[in-house]
Amino acid sequence: AMTEADLREQVLNALASAVPGMDRAALVHGKNFRDQLDMDSMDFLNYVIALHEVLKVDIPERDYSHLSSVDDAVNYLAAKLK
Numbered sequence: 001a002m003t004e005a006d007l008r009e010q011v012l013n014a015l016a017s018a019v020p021g022m023d024r025a026a027l028v029h030g031k032n033f034r035d036q037l038d039m040d041s042m043d044f045l046n047y048v049i050a051l052h053e054v055l056k057v058d059i060p061e062r063d064y065s066h067l068s069s070v071d072d073a074v075n076y077l078a079a080k081l082k
Contacts, residue, residue, distance in 0.1 A: 011073045014050035018043045029070035
């Protein structure tokens with residue numbers, strides 16, 4: 001099973017694939033990252049797709065709001081993977 005640290009790493013990897021050149025060290029995990037990374041809706045969709053491909057979880061569009069900070073995404077995905 002994935003640990004929280006593993007999940008956090010996957011979320012960051014998915015973000016990095018959607019936003020090339022992002023500064024991981026500067027990212028505030030408890031804060032909405034769309035503002036921090038200047039993501040548009042296409043970037044966000046690419047991030048969700050990357051998560052889906054790696055973790056094999058279905059993420060309905062109504063749940064996208066649960067994925068908008070690293071902490072929220074980790075909590076949401078941990079619940080989905082249980």
